Amino acid sequence: MSNTEQKPLDKVLIICAKGNLEDVYATLVMANGAVMEGIETKVFFTFFGLEGILKKRMDKLHTATVGNPAMRMPGDLPFPTLLGALPFVETGVSAMMRSEMDKLDMPPPSEFLEMITAGGGEVFACKLAVEMFKLKKEDFSDEVKDIITIGQFYEMAGGQNTQIIFT
Amino acid sequence: MVEKTIAGKSINVNEEGYLIDPSQWTKEIAIEMAKEEGLELSDKHFEILEYLREKTAAGEALSIRKVGKSGIADIKQLYQLFPGGPLKLSSKYAGISKPTSCV
Numbered sequence: 056m057s058n059t060e061q062k063p064l065d066k067v068l069i070i071c072a073k074g075n076l077e078d079v080y081a082t083l084v085m086a087n088g089a090v091m092e093g094i095e096t097k098v099f100f101t102f103f104g105l106e107g108i109l110k111k112r113m114d115k116l117h118t119a120t121v122g123n124p125a126m127r128m129p130g131d132l133p134f135p136t137l138l139g140a141l142p143f144v145e146t147g148v149s150a151m152m153r154s155e156m157d158k159l160d161m162p163p164p165s166e167f168l169e170m171i172t173a174g175g176g177e178v179f180a181c182k183l184a185v186e187m188f189k190l191k192k193e194d195f196s197d198e199v200k201d202i203i204t205i206g207q208f209y210e211m212a213g214g215q216n217t218q219i220i221f222t
Numbered sequence: 223m224v225e226k227t228i229a230g231k232s233i234n235v236n237e238e239g240y241l242i243d244p245s246q247w248t249k250e251i252a253i254e255m256a257k258e259e260g261l262e263l264s265d266k267h268f269e270i271l272e273y274l275r276e277k278t279a280a281g282e283a284l285s286i287r288k289v290g291k292s293g294i295a296d297i298k299q300l301y302q303l304f305p306g307g308p309l310k311l312s313s314k315y316a317g318i319s320k321p322t323s324c325v
Contacts, residue, residue: 084324084325087286087325088324088325091286091307091308091309091310092306092307092310093305093306093307159325160283160285160287160288160323160325161325162287162325166287169297170286170287170290170297173296173297173298173301174297174298174301174308175301
């Protein structure tokens with residue numbers, strides 16, 4: 056017997072544990088997309104993912120130019136790892152990526168977070184990671200609702216059509 | 223494609239209810255479409271719909287960020303005006319195609 060009934064998603068919980076530009080953006084795009092579809096959305100930032108909600112650094116995220124085999128130079132040439140290790144190369148490449156994203160109407164993380172919460176999405180920081188990195192609530196974007204434990208996060212996962220996504 | 227009679231006019235919509243030909247759109251169609259889904263359109267709603275139609279006619283891609291910066295309503299107000307689908311629902315009532323942007 057096949058089950059062909061399609062049930063729309065009610066809720067998504069998205070976890071971001073990495074602080075690279077692309078990891079944080081993947082989380083933000085998915086979270087904002089879910090909010091725009093009318094899906095209840097909760098986002099949990101942990102470990103290096105906290106970079107994506109730190110007031111000081113969220114709009115200056117970097118992408119890795121070393122150890123990133125998918126990285127390409129203009130003209131589709133491979134990007135030599137040794138070049139990526141030179142001073143300022145990562146900064147320059149990251150700034151270029153951010154400007155390319157802006158052209159596609161992708162906002163910087165600070166504004167992305169505002170868009171998510173404007174639609175009713177909720178953003179949380181992981182208590183364990185916050186303590187480990189010795190951070191305080193005021194270090195984070197004002198859109199961060201609370202600093203919570205993973206247990207509290209799971210408690211929010213109730214309901215029939217909930218998905219947890221780890222980016 | 224489905225043929226549908228709405229507000230006394232015969233229109234063509236796709237399986238999701240979006241108008242195929244934006245020129246078939248009238249205010250009355252928008253009002254009826256929204257009413258079917260339990261939403262009453264105000265003047266503010268129509269300002270947004272007009273904005274969306276103008277931008278689409280000019281060939282510009284739409285995103286919620288752009289509409290939020292239109293000066294008509296910010297993003298929070300957009301969610302209040304079109305609950306559960308600020309860009310999807312407004313595009314539908316504006317008689318334009320379903321948004322293709324990821325933001």
